[in-house]
Amino acid sequence: MKRAEIFILLAAVMSTTFYHEDSMNDLDTFIDGLPKAELHMHLEGSLEPSLLLTLARRNGVELAWDSEDAIRAAYEFDNLQSFLELYWAGCRVLRHEQDFYEMTRAYLERVRQDNVLHAELMLSPQNFITRDIAIETVMDGVLRAMDDAKAETGISSGLIIVIQRQRPEKDAFAVLGAVAPWADRVDAFGLGGPEVQFPPSGFVDFFRACHDAGFRTVIHAGEEGPASYVREAVELLHADRIDHGNACLDDPDLVRILVERQIPLTLCPLSNLRLKVIPSTEAHPLRRLIEQGVKVTINSDDPSYFGGYVNDNYKACCHALGLDVVELAQIARNSFSAAFLPEDSKSHYLGLIDAYLTGSNCA
Numbered sequence: 094m095k096r097a098e099i100f101i102l103l104a105a106v107m108s109t110t111f112y113h114e115d116s117m118n119d120l121d122t123f124i125d126g127l128p129k130a131e132l133h134m135h136l137e138g139s140l141e142p143s144l145l146l147t148l149a150r151r152n153g154v155e156l157a158w159d160s161e162d163a164i165r166a167a168y169e170f171d172n173l174q175s176f177l178e179l180y181w182a183g184c185r186v187l188r189h190e191q192d193f194y195e196m197t198r199a200y201l202e203r204v205r206q207d208n209v210l211h212a213e214l215m216l217s218p219q220n221f222i223t224r225d226i227a228i229e230t231v232m233d234g235v236l237r238a239m240d241d242a243k244a245e246t247g248i249s250s251g252l253i254i255v256i257q258r259q260r261p262e263k264d265a266f267a268v269l270g271a272v273a274p275w276a277d278r279v280d281a282f283g284l285g286g287p288e289v290q291f292p293p294s295g296f297v298d299f300f301r302a303c304h305d306a307g308f309r310t311v312i313h314a315g316e317e318g319p320a321s322y323v324r325e326a327v328e329l330l331h332a333d334r335i336d337h338g339n340a341c342l343d344d345p346d347l348v349r350i351l352v353e354r355q356i357p358l359t360l361c362p363l364s365n366l367r368l369k370v371i372p373s374t375e376a377h378p379l380r381r382l383i384e385q386g387v388k389v390t391i392n393s394d395d396p397s398y399f400g401g402y403v404n405d406n407y408k409a410c411c412h413a414l415g416l417d418v419v420e421l422a423q424i425a426r427n428s429f430s431a432a433f434l435p436e437d438s439k440s441h442y443l444g445l446i447d448a449y450l451t452g453s454n455c456a
Contacts, residue, residue, distance in 0.1 A: 130428035133359035138395025148186040193234025201242035257286035281309035315340035357431035364394035374413035
């Protein structure tokens with residue numbers, strides 16, 4: 094069956110009992126089984142309180158919290174900066190190769206339960222090499238976990254090295270050199286960190302060097318920053334994907350460019366809610382972006398800190414914005430077509446979505 098026919102069939106069956114739009118439980122079940130990829134997730138932000146405490150005790154790191162409940166109570170953020178302060182404190186417990194291994198394995202095993210078949214993991218080495226932790230310690234632990242998870246659970250994964258925008262561009266070049274021995278294991282370089290007052294235009298030379306070296310690029314922009322930051326990421330840094338990008342709606346011409354070039358946005362709804370970027374899930378721009386033809390994906394950002402993994406984000410948007418199965422399936426399709434995967438791998442995963450939608454067996 095051709096994909097166009099599959100979506101026609103879906104539209105027809107939406108009135109049946111299982112896919113009835115008023116049945117939230119059925120839609121939740123649909124989301125649970127839907128094959129998907131996650132493209133915007135920071136490994137350091139996946140540390141669950143139990144593992145955070147375990148690593149702190151093992152490595153003799155004193156934390157401001159002495160229990161899982163105390164850590165969770167700290168997850169009330171005023172803005173991005175207040176979150177980053179907690180995030181950086183959590184990074185201090187990561188000191189040895191095995192720490193990075195356990196963090197990475199824990200995330201990959203957890204999201205496999207959400208039927209995530211491919212994940213692209215963001216890692217910020219500057220959080221660690223500035224504390225004299227060897228880059229080998231970081232990379233070897235993460236990559237070994239990715240390999241073991243693939244062998245044992247089947248989940249594929251890629252690595253994105255994220256540069257912190259609050260640091261000077263010369264420091265970014267130092268990271269590019271440091272990870273050179275693992276160049277064949279790095280899918281992309283990204284720009285993250287506190288957005289306000291740190292526009293993408295400060296890293297033009299660095300991302301030109303990344304492109305020249307054959308790397309893809311992803312840029313955090315338009316989360317707390319203005320639409321002009323998204324435009325800079327597109328026009329100056331030539332980003333392959335925009336992480337967040339919410340503010341693009343303030344610039345209709347920019348939206349037209351995103352649609353024409355099919356530049357994906359990796360949206361993180363629950364993250365936006367917890368950081369008060371939006372007042373409610375109902376206010377999230379996902380619906381408006383879909384209606385304007387922007388290629389969107391749904392992701393968790395920092396799942397431990399923001400109270401939800403990828404399926405939680407899908408469900409929150411489904412319930413608040415009235416997404417139907419056709420739209421949910423298209424978002425899942427976008428997650429694979431926007432991934433940094435070979436075309437044959439993309440076709441394989443898209444085929445699994447087709448099989449799921451037609452009721453066939455799928456992985």
